[in-house]
Amino acid sequence: MKERFHRLLMANGPALLRLAASYADTVSDRDDLFQEISLAIWKALPQFRGDSSERTFIFRIAHNRAMSHLAKRRPPASPVDDVEVPDLRPDPESDLLLKQKHEQLAAAIRRLPVEYRQVVTLALEGLTYAEIADVVGIHENNVGVRLNRSRQMLRRLMEVER
Amino acid sequence: MNMRDEFAVWREQWTSAPAVPVQLIQRVERQTARMQTLRTAETVVTIAMGGAVVAGAVVHPVLDQIYWLILAAGTWAGIAALWIVSIRSTRRVWEPAEYTTAAYVSLYVQRLRRELERIALGTAISVLLSAFVLFLVYEGLAHALASRGVHMAASDLAEFWIVGGLVNLFVILGQMGKRRKTKAELAHMTDLQRRLDAAVSKDDSGNTPA
Numbered sequence: 001m002k003e004r005f006h007r008l009l010m011a012n013g014p015a016l017l018r019l020a021a022s023y024a025d026t027v028s029d030r031d032d033l034f035q036e037i038s039l040a041i042w043k044a045l046p047q048f049r050g051d052s053s054e055r056t057f058i059f060r061i062a063h064n065r066a067m068s069h070l071a072k073r074r075p076p077a078s079p080v081d082d083v084e085v086p087d088l089r090p091d092p093e094s095d096l097l098l099k100q101k102h103e104q105l106a107a108a109i110r111r112l113p114v115e116y117r118q119v120v121t122l123a124l125e126g127l128t129y130a131e132i133a134d135v136v137g138i139h140e141n142n143v144g145v146r147l148n149r150s151r152q153m154l155r156r157l158m159e160v161e162r
Numbered sequence: 163m164n165m166r167d168e169f170a171v172w173r174e175q176w177t178s179a180p181a182v183p184v185q186l187i188q189r190v191e192r193q194t195a196r197m198q199t200l201r202t203a204e205t206v207v208t209i210a211m212g213g214a215v216v217a218g219a220v221v222h223p224v225l226d227q228i229y230w231l232i233l234a235a236g237t238w239a240g241i242a243a244l245w246i247v248s249i250r251s252t253r254r255v256w257e258p259a260e261y262t263t264a265a266y267v268s269l270y271v272q273r274l275r276r277e278l279e280r281i282a283l284g285t286a287i288s289v290l291l292s293a294f295v296l297f298l299v300y301e302g303l304a305h306a307l308a309s310r311g312v313h314m315a316a317s318d319l320a321e322f323w324i325v326g327g328l329v330n331l332f333v334i335l336g337q338m339g340k341r342r343k344t345k346a347e348l349a350h351m352t353d354l355q356r357r358l359d360a361a362v363s364k365d366d367s368g369n370t371p372a
Contacts, residue, residue: 003353006354007354007357009185010186010263010267010354010357011357013186013263014177014263015177018176018177038185101175101178102175102176102178104175105172105175105176106176121176123169123173124172124173124176124177125176125177126173151168151169154172155168
């Protein structure tokens with residue numbers, strides 16, 4: 001089980017960190033949430049019976065933890081709150097532009113209402129509508145509706161950011 | 163730009179940011195801290211031991227100066243060999259090549275491999291150095307006593323040999339335990355690296371975009 005846990009975390013760690021970053025204001029907050037998610041996956045792993053894919057399983061846990069994290073941390077952030085996750089680790093210079101683009105997008109995503117943030121982050125991670133519906137617990141049609149609205153909001157926010 | 167293109171661009175931007183699992187970063191940082199501590203310890207030992215034999219060669223108390231000179235030369239040769247092993251084991255592994263999970267895992271694995279080499283060579287050199295020092299001190303003492311008319315056999319300094327032997331035995335046993343632990347960790351990490359590579363190539367070969 002330990003091996004399986006490590007394998008899951010290694011394969012999905014970057015995606016989980018990005019997901020945690022979309023619900024966190026700072027790097028340490030992101031790291032805390034990531035730890036909480038890791039712990040929750042570790043605890044839930046024995047109950048996993050393969051009813052869904054491993055990816056859906058861990059994203060569901062991650063989203064549940066993210067919701068709890070948001071709830072216990074502070075009142076829900078206003079969608080227009082300007083938050084930043086500064087990452088002070090050194091980057092190669094060539095990655096700077098890419099990094100800036102990512103930060104700009106991440107900042108815009110963090111300003112989305114939670115229900116839209118959920119679907120858009122999962123879609124960006126490459127989950128299908130069916131998988132997103134499974135993770136979030138809504139109908140597939142609703143996923144499409146939320147995703148369309150998310151796109152419109154995100155487009156506006158990205159334009160404001162520029 | 164249509165909606166699909168726009169989303170594809172966002173996805174690229176979203177997944178482009180390198181992100182390394184925190185636990186992996188923490189493990190690598192702990193490893194770095196251990197390497198720095200070891201380097202500090204090596205510097206202290208070099209100054210203390212190397213300084214002591216040089217001072218001995220200058221002042222030459224108890225033993226004849228020739229013994230002190232040979233002791234100083236041999237000790238410094240041993241210290242130099244240990245430094246070569248140490249520098250080789252840490253060369254270009256102080257930080258990851260890039261900020262990615264694969265780079266961090268690769269660094270971790272590379273450090274463990276170097277550590278195994280360092281343990282084997284370092285232990286061999288340390289034991290040889292220790293045997294050399296013990297032998298020379300014994301010879302020097304025997305010579306010093308003989309010049310005063312006192313002749314002694316190896317058995318007259320049984321404690322000297324027993325303590326020296328035990329110290330070396332403990333060093334060897336300790337390093338063997340460390341080697342076993344490092345090997346187990348290396349096996350675990352290389353397996354993880356293999357699985358990670360497999361997961362990445364599987365991910366690259368086809369995903370399910372919304």
